[in-house]
Amino acid sequence: MGALAIRTQGLTLAYRHGRGINDVDLEVPAGEVFGFLGPNGAGxxxxxxxxxxxxxPTAGSASVLxxxxxxxxxxxxxxxxxxxxxxSLPPSLTGAQVLDWLSxxxxxxxxDRREELVQRFAVQLDRPMKQLSKGNRQKIGLVQAFQHSPELVILDEPTSGLDPLMQDEFHRLVRDYVAEGGTVFLSSHSLDEVQHTADRVGIVRDGRLVTVETVDDLRGRGVRRVTLTVAAGSGDLVEGQLRVLDGISDVTRRGDVFEFAVVGSYSSVLAGLGQLPVIDMLSRAADLDEVFLSLYRGTDA
Amino acid sequence: MIAQRFPVFAQGVRDRRKSLVWWSVGVTVYIGVIAAMWPSIRGAAGLSDIMSQLPQPILDLMGASDYDISTGAGYVSGELFGFMIPIFILILTIGAGAAAIGGAEERGTLDLLLSHPISRRQVLLQSAALVAVEALLFGVVIVVTLAIATPLADLQIAFVYSIGAAFGIVFLGVALGWIALAVGAATGSRSLALASTGSLAAVTYLLGSLSGLVDFLHNAKWISPFFYANDGAPLVHGYTWWHGLVLAGVGVMALVIGIIRFDRRNLSN
Structure with a gap:
C-alpha cells in the first residue's frame, strides 16, 4: 500500500471525433480495484x-507502477x-496458439497460471478464433491479461459478451487477484457491473473526470426514486408544480403517474406536494445506476 | 529459439506458411510452362528475323532491346523478368508489407500485440525481416526452377546469371515491400499502403518503359525501381550489382521514415 499503481496529472489528449480527454487527474493506489465509469465515447x-x-498525451503526464x-x-x-x-485475434489461430503466441x-x-485460468473460465483452446463467440473470445482475452501474473491489470469493458455465470467467475477472479496483492483498473459503462468488485469508482464524462468516490459514498448520496400517483385529470396541475419544486430532478410522466428522483431534503418536497391531490406515493432507494445517471444529468446544466 | 527472440517474425512465418507454399508452387509452374514452350518457339522459323525488323522504339517498349529474344536466356528474360516475375513478387511483398502493421491495426490485433513488452520499432523491424525473407524465398524458387529447367529445355542460362537476375527481383520486392510496410506503419491503413505503393510501382514502370521512346522522358528510367531490378537483361549479361544497392537503399530509407512516423503516432483502435 501507499505506492500508486496509476497516477495521471493534467492528462490531456486532443483527439479527433471529440474522443479526447481533458485534464484528468487520477490516483489509484496499489492493491485497489478501481472502476472507471462513463458512457461510450467519454474517454x-x-x-x-x-x-x-x-x-x-498532448499535455500532462501519466505514470504506471x-x-x-x-x-x-x-x-x-x-x-x-x-x-x-x-x-480481434488472428481468425485462423486456436485459443492455445493465441495464448502461446502472446506468452x-x-x-x-x-x-501453471494459464492452466488454472483456462479451467476457471472453461476456455475452448482447440477451436480457431473465427469459430468462437464473442464471449468465448473475451475469455481468451481475460486469460492472456492474467496469465503472466502481472502486478496490475488494465481491463477495458472486461465483462462485455460474458454470460452472467462467467461475469460472476470474473468477479471472483478479481477478488482473488487483489487478495494476492494485484491491482485492477477496469472500465465499464455500467455502475451495476463494477459495484460488487470496485473499491472506488471514477466517473468520466466528455473527457473529464467528474468525480472519484468510493462505492459506499456513491450509494450514500441518498438519492431516492419516488413514484407518485395523483387524482385523474390533475396531471397537468401536478406537473407544473413538480417542475418548480426544489430538490427533485429527472421528472417523467405517464398519464397521472409521475416518477422523479429526490436529491435534497424530503420535508421540503413533501411540503410542496401537500396541496396536491396525491393518491399514492412510493419511495425507494435508487440503485447505483440511477445515482450514476443523476450525477451525469447534474453536470448537464 | 527464433520464436523466443523474434516473436513477431516467427508468428508472421506461421501465418504465411501456407500461402508461401502456394506461391512457390505457382511460380514454379509458371516458369516451368514458359520454359517448356522454348524448344518449340525456337524451332519456329524467322522469330529472329521478325524481331530484327521491328523498329527500335517498339523493341524498347517491349523491353527487348537489350538482348536477343532468339536465344533461350533472352527469351526467358523477356517473357518472365520483363513483366510477370516482377508483378508476382510485388503482389507478394507489397501485400505482406501492407498487412504487417497497417493490416494488423485495421484488423484490431495491433493493440493487444503492443500492450506486450515489445517496442514498435521491434514490430516494424521484424515485419521488415519477414518481407525480406519472403522475397528471398521467391528468389530461391526462381533460381532452383531455372536451374532445373535450363538443361531440360536447353535454355542455356548461366547459373551465376540466374542468381544475379533473381537477386534483382528480390531487391525490387524488398524495396517496394518495405515501402508498403512503412506507409502502413506511418498511417495505420493497409488499403492506403497497398494503393500508394501499387500506384508508385505502376507509374514508375510506365515512366521507365517510356523513357526509351519519349525524348523528354529520357532520364525517367533512373527513377524506376524496375530499371534497377532488370536493366541490361541480367539473365543474359549478368546483374549490375550496384543497382541492388540502390533498391536496398530506397527500402532502408522507407523503413527509417516508417519507424520515425510509427514511433510518434497515436495508434487507432
Whole structure:
C-alpha cells in the first residue's frame, strides 16, 4: 500500500471525433480495484490507451507502477496485463496458439497460471478464433491479461459478451487477484457491473473526470426514486408544480403517474406536494445506476 | 529459439506458411510452362528475323532491346523478368508489407500485440525481416526452377546469371515491400499502403518503359525501381550489382521514415 499503481496529472489528449480527454487527474493506489465509469465515447478507452503508450498525451503526464507511461513503457508492459475493449485475434489461430503466441512475447510467463485460468473460465483452446463467440473470445482475452501474473491489470469493458455465470467467475477472479496483492483498473459503462468488485469508482464524462468516490459514498448520496400517483385529470396541475419544486430532478410522466428522483431534503418536497391531490406515493432507494445517471444529468446544466 | 527472440517474425512465418507454399508452387509452374514452350518457339522459323525488323522504339517498349529474344536466356528474360516475375513478387511483398502493421491495426490485433513488452520499432523491424525473407524465398524458387529447367529445355542460362537476375527481383520486392510496410506503419491503413505503393510501382514502370521512346522522358528510367531490378537483361549479361544497392537503399530509407512516423503516432483502435 501507499505506492500508486496509476497516477495521471493534467492528462490531456486532443483527439479527433471529440474522443479526447481533458485534464484528468487520477490516483489509484496499489492493491485497489478501481472502476472507471462513463458512457461510450467519454474517454475511458483513450485514457487507458495512454497508460499503455498506445496513444500519446498532448499535455500532462501519466505514470504506471511508478514508471513514466511513455519513456518506460516497455517496463510497464512487462508488469501489466491488458484486455483491450475492442480486440480481434488472428481468425485462423486456436485459443492455445493465441495464448502461446502472446506468452512468447513475455519471456517469463509461469506455465501453471494459464492452466488454472483456462479451467476457471472453461476456455475452448482447440477451436480457431473465427469459430468462437464473442464471449468465448473475451475469455481468451481475460486469460492472456492474467496469465503472466502481472502486478496490475488494465481491463477495458472486461465483462462485455460474458454470460452472467462467467461475469460472476470474473468477479471472483478479481477478488482473488487483489487478495494476492494485484491491482485492477477496469472500465465499464455500467455502475451495476463494477459495484460488487470496485473499491472506488471514477466517473468520466466528455473527457473529464467528474468525480472519484468510493462505492459506499456513491450509494450514500441518498438519492431516492419516488413514484407518485395523483387524482385523474390533475396531471397537468401536478406537473407544473413538480417542475418548480426544489430538490427533485429527472421528472417523467405517464398519464397521472409521475416518477422523479429526490436529491435534497424530503420535508421540503413533501411540503410542496401537500396541496396536491396525491393518491399514492412510493419511495425507494435508487440503485447505483440511477445515482450514476443523476450525477451525469447534474453536470448537464 | 527464433520464436523466443523474434516473436513477431516467427508468428508472421506461421501465418504465411501456407500461402508461401502456394506461391512457390505457382511460380514454379509458371516458369516451368514458359520454359517448356522454348524448344518449340525456337524451332519456329524467322522469330529472329521478325524481331530484327521491328523498329527500335517498339523493341524498347517491349523491353527487348537489350538482348536477343532468339536465344533461350533472352527469351526467358523477356517473357518472365520483363513483366510477370516482377508483378508476382510485388503482389507478394507489397501485400505482406501492407498487412504487417497497417493490416494488423485495421484488423484490431495491433493493440493487444503492443500492450506486450515489445517496442514498435521491434514490430516494424521484424515485419521488415519477414518481407525480406519472403522475397528471398521467391528468389530461391526462381533460381532452383531455372536451374532445373535450363538443361531440360536447353535454355542455356548461366547459373551465376540466374542468381544475379533473381537477386534483382528480390531487391525490387524488398524495396517496394518495405515501402508498403512503412506507409502502413506511418498511417495505420493497409488499403492506403497497398494503393500508394501499387500506384508508385505502376507509374514508375510506365515512366521507365517510356523513357526509351519519349525524348523528354529520357532520364525517367533512373527513377524506376524496375530499371534497377532488370536493366541490361541480367539473365543474359549478368546483374549490375550496384543497382541492388540502390533498391536496398530506397527500402532502408522507407523503413527509417516508417519507424520515425510509427514511433510518434497515436495508434487507432
Amino acid at each position: 475511458k478507452t483513450t485514457t487507458i490507451r495512454v497508460l499503455l503508450d498506445l496513444m500519446r 511508478g514508471l513514466d507511461s511513455h519513456g518506460e513503457s516497455l517496463k510497464i508492459r512487462e508488469r501489466t496485463g491488458y484486455l483491450p475493449g475492442d480486440f 512468447s512475447l513475455r519471456p517469463n510467463t509461469p506455465p
